[in-house]
Amino acid sequence: MADKKGSEFYTRPPVLGKWEGFRQFLWNPETSQFLGRTGSSWGKIILFYILFYIALIGFFAALMAVFYQTLDPTKPKWELEKSLIGNNPGLGFRPMPPESNVESTLIWYKSSDKGNVNYWQEELRKFLKPYERDDTTTAAPNVIQCAKHQSPPPGKVCEVRVTSKWHPCLSEAGFGFEDEKGGPCIFLKLNKIYNWYPEYYNTSNLPGSDQMNEYLRRDIEEAQNIHQHEMVWVTCEGENPADKENIGPIRYIPHKGFMSQYFPFKNQEGYLSPLVAVHFEQPKRGILINIECKAWAKNIIHDRVDRRGSVHFELMID
Known part of the structure; x- marks a missing residue:
């Protein structure tokens, strides 16, 4: 015989229309999610990309600095x-x-x-x-x-x-x-x-x-x-x-x-x-x-x- 007590914890989510679903995606008051992420989740991912692009720019700048050390601005490298x-x-x-x-x-x-x-x-x-x-x-x-x-x-x-x-x-x-x-x-x-x-x-x-x-x-x-x-x-x-x-x-x-x-x-x-x-x-x-x-x-x-x-x-x- 099925356990009726366990089935009481699951309720089917309400069917939302397109506009209601979009509004809930923008801001869900029940979970405090904005665009599908909580504030802490957004903070972590933004911090990650800031650090990632800072490292990428620094790496690129270091390579360009090394590259320009090999060039003479008054004459071409190959003649x-x-x-x-x-x-x-x-x-x-x-x-x-x-x-x-x-x-x-x-x-x-x-x-x-x-x-x-x-x-x-x-x-x-x-x-x-x-x-x-x-x-x-x-x-x-x-x-x-x-x-x-x-x-x-x-x-x-x-x-x-x-x-x-x-x-x-x-x-x-x-x-x-x-x-x-x-x-x-x-x-x-x-x-x-x-x-x-x-x-x-x-x-x-x-x-x-x-x-x-x-x-x-x-x-x-x-x-x-x-x-x-x-x-x-x-x-x-x-x-x-x-x-x-x-x-x-x-x-x-x-x-x-x-x-x-x-x-x-x-x-x-x-x-x-x-x-x-x-x-x-x-x-x-x-x-x-x-x-x-x-x-x-x-x-x-x-x-x-x-x-x-x-x-x-x-x-x-x-």
């Missing part, structure tokens, strides 16, 4: 071929097309359309702002004026300054974009690689004529005769035969390359990458022109796919 960017610099151009078309390399404008021309001019003004310094502007204390091919003293850097000699590649001249007969100025810069030294070309180490055109070979030979050949040379050409016919004459300002006094880059205060302004004097209008510019040094490899040592863009003037 040149040991680094991710390697020891083959790329070439960049300005102005760039709008960010809305980030993959585009097309410079397309109409010289009589002020609104269209203004975009390209403003992009260049922003890019050149650090370079446009007059006599009233104070440069960094370690920035000095250097003679051609004269390396600066330790801790100093040579000044890169856009002056009136860069005409027509100046803001007041509209960078050539408003010229109804001529073409624009495109600025080239070599990407910075820490402690990279160019290996300069001379008459004894020129590549074959299938790699370097005769005009550049002649320029290097003439520069060597006056001991001015130590530079990273720059060339811009049409990519295809039709492009070469349509590109017209080209002028390089202030020199046909990046002078030796700006190398190597060692993250010096006030350092600015040297520039070459390429003035397309009379490109054919109404035609898309594919242009490839290359930087030339013995230790610069040209690779169109990986964009090493060269840069491609298109120019179209309506």
Whole structure:
């Protein structure tokens, strides 16, 4: 026979509705539980997580402190071929097309359309702002004026300054974009690689004529005769035969390359990458022109796919 006395201690809990069950979960007055836990239970679990996260943050901070002891804030840990960017610099151009078309390399404008021309001019003004310094502007204390091919003293850097000699590649001249007969100025810069030294070309180490055109070979030979050949040379050409016919004459300002006094880059205060302004004097209008510019040094490899040592863009003037 079943024990009736034992069954008296169990009573089935009342069936609660959804709202009543939720209210009881928030606060149960019979057990003094909030969200299913008593005050002491909540205190223990909160204390546990506070101590846990304090220990975790302390452990992470200790690891970061040890890690930063192995780094030098002025130089990368891995240099040149040991680094991710390697020891083959790329070439960049300005102005760039709008960010809305980030993959585009097309410079397309109409010289009589002020609104269209203004975009390209403003992009260049922003890019050149650090370079446009007059006599009233104070440069960094370690920035000095250097003679051609004269390396600066330790801790100093040579000044890169856009002056009136860069005409027509100046803001007041509209960078050539408003010229109804001529073409624009495109600025080239070599990407910075820490402690990279160019290996300069001379008459004894020129590549074959299938790699370097005769005009550049002649320029290097003439520069060597006056001991001015130590530079990273720059060339811009049409990519295809039709492009070469349509590109017209080209002028390089202030020199046909990046002078030796700006190398190597060692993250010096006030350092600015040297520039070459390429003035397309009379490109054919109404035609898309594919242009490839290359930087030339013995230790610069040209690779169109990986964009090493060269840069491609298109120019179209309506």
